[in-house]
Amino acid sequence: MGPADQIPSNSYGHVTVLLRETVSALGLVPGSLVVDCTLGGGGHTKLLLEAVGKSGKVLAFDRDPMAIQHAESAFSREIASGQLSLVHKPFSELASHVSTAGLAGTIDGIIADLGVSSPQLDIGERGFSFLNEGPLDMRMDTSRPGTAADLVNTADEMELSRIFRDFGEEPMARHFAKMICRQRAVKPFSTTAELASFVEKHSPYSSKSRRHPATRLFQALRIAVNDELGELDRFLAGAIPLLKKGGRLAVITFHSLEDRAVKHFFAEATGKSKRQQLGRHVALTETEIDRMVAAKGQVVAPYPIEPGEAEVAANPRARSARLRVFEKF
Numbered sequence: 001m002g003p004a005d006q007i008p009s010n011s012y013g014h015v016t017v018l019l020r021e022t023v024s025a026l027g028l029v030p031g032s033l034v035v036d037c038t039l040g041g042g043g044h045t046k047l048l049l050e051a052v053g054k055s056g057k058v059l060a061f062d063r064d065p066m067a068i069q070h071a072e073s074a075f076s077r078e079i080a081s082g083q084l085s086l087v088h089k090p091f092s093e094l095a096s097h098v099s100t101a102g103l104a105g106t107i108d109g110i111i112a113d114l115g116v117s118s119p120q121l122d123i124g125e126r127g128f129s130f131l132n133e134g135p136l137d138m139r140m141d142t143s144r145p146g147t148a149a150d151l152v153n154t155a156d157e158m159e160l161s162r163i164f165r166d167f168g169e170e171p172m173a174r175h176f177a178k179m180i181c182r183q184r185a186v187k188p189f190s191t192t193a194e195l196a197s198f199v200e201k202h203s204p205y206s207s208k209s210r211r212h213p214a215t216r217l218f219q220a221l222r223i224a225v226n227d228e229l230g231e232l233d234r235f236l237a238g239a240i241p242l243l244k245k246g247g248r249l250a251v252i253t254f255h256s257l258e259d260r261a262v263k264h265f266f267a268e269a270t271g272k273s274k275r276q277q278l279g280r281h282v283a284l285t286e287t288e289i290d291r292m293v294a295a296k297g298q299v300v301a302p303y304p305i306e307p308g309e310a311e312v313a314a315n316p317r318a319r320s321a322r323l324r325v326f327e328k329f
Contacts, residue, residue, distance in 0.1 A: 016043025017115060017318040018252055021305050023047045025325045026109035026248045031055040033103070035242075037091035037112040037235065039067045042074055044111050049078055057083060059098075063090040063141040067117070090141070092231040095238025107242045112235065113252045115321065116222070128222060130196030130214050136189055138218075138225045148221045152195065153188040157181045167229070167257065168220030172204060176217060192218075219255065229257060236265045240296050243328040248300065250325045259304070259322050266326050271295035300325040 022044060028034060030053035036045045039062035048058045058078075062068055068088045071079075078084035087097060091112060098104055120140070121129045127137030127148060136149035155163070157177045164173035179202045180189070189195045196214040203213035223229060239249050253259040271294055304322035312319050 015315045015317075016041065017113065017311070017315065017321045018305065018307055018323050019043055019047060022111055022113070022250050022252060022323055023051055025250050025300065025305070025323070026051075026111070028052055028056075028109055032108040033057050033106055034059075034109040035094065035098070035107060035111070036060040037094060037110060038062060038114065039071055039086070040064075040113065040117045041067070042071050044113060045071070045075070045084070048109075048111070049075075049083060052083075054081070054083060057085070059085050059087060061087045061089055061091050061094060061097075063088065064117070064120070065142060090231055092234035092238075094235055095242060098242050104242050106244055108244060108247050110239055110243065110247075110249045111252075112250070114228075114232065114258050115252065115254045115317075124192070127192055128218075130192045130212065130218055133191055133193040136192055136195060138222045140226045146225060148225050149188070149190055151221060151225060152180060153184050163224045164217055164220045166220075167223040168216035168218075169256070170216040170220065175204065176202070223257070229261060232258060232261055233265075236262070240269060240326070240328055245328060248325055248327050250323060252321055252323050254320050254322075259324075262324050263304075266299050266324060269296045269326060270298055295329060297326055297328040300327050 026032075026034065028048070028051040030051075032052040033056065034048050034052055036048055036058060039045055039060040042060075045058060045060050049056075052058060060071065062071075065088065068086055071084075071086055075084050075086075079086065089097060094110075095104075098107065116128060120126050121132075124132035124134030125137075126142075127134045136147060136152065138148040139146065151163075152160070160177035160180060161173045164170040164176055170176065176199060180195075180198070183189070183198060189198070196212070196218075199214040199217055200212065205213045236251075243249065251262045253262055301324075304324050306323075307315075307318040307321050
């Protein structure tokens with residue numbers, strides 16, 4: 001992706017990752033019906049609108065009110081013409097929304113970019129990052145209850161340890177959970193800076209480490225607050241039936257937990273595990289095997305698509321992005 005391909009919004013300030021690679025992978029034509037499950041700053045949405053043309057239609061989901069508000073202004077003409085419809089819902093509700101609209105089985109492509117948007121990270125008031133002081137919030141949908149501060153100050157030690165271990169892959173999960181529970185009994189945590197400073201002070205890691213000791217904990221809390229892995233599982237389970245034959249599902253992940261979930265789901269949808277049980281010398285055609293293992297489709301590329309050196313240099317946050325694409329039979 002070169003500088004011309006980066007589409008940050010002046011007011012939203014987000015650079016879309018793997019922009020053209022993702023839209024290109026869907027193989028859209030004018031008149032296509034496509035869903036952008038993670039509207040964000042509208043980078044993918046903008047290119048999808050160009051790909052489907054005035055005869056096509058884009059549905060764009062986001063649970064963040066800020067993203068919806070930005071898109072209402074940025075895409076006012078497309079919304080007025082009916083080419084774009086905005087849906088203020090989490091993408092886990094995609095299947096329910098599309099089915100209710102009578103569109104199941106008619107969609108040409110679905111995109112989900114699982115990354116946290118730049119405004120969520122950069123605006124201190126959102127409370128996602130320890131690099132910008134603000135309330136310990138981390139909610140993607142600020143209209144819903146349950147902040148990171150609520151979780152840090154009320155979850156018991158065992159639950160905090162599980163969250164840090166399972167969602168942050170933090171080796172010192174028990175240590176940090178114990179120290180946090182001791183401190184909150186004296187003074188509850190209320191800001192990102194308070195928590196980050198406390199974790200750094202009580203970290204057993206070397207001060208020379210390139211990674212801030214609170215990095216994994218902040219990731220874990222964000223995932224827990226927004227039920228990100230549960231949302232992903234529900235989204236994936238309902239996505240494939242919405243596609244028409246030959247329709248494609250493209251998912252961009254940013255950490256190993258997400259990528260592992262997508263990779264496993266795609267493998268199951270292709271019947272990979274059942275194929276392995278058949279052995280190498282089964283006298284069946286590929287079509288017969290697909291039918292036997294109840295394959296729903298195929299993975300378009302054997303390995304995930306990653307950002308090139310130029311994109312990473314221009315946008316370091318793209319470094320961990322991985323794109324996987326599935327095509328429905």
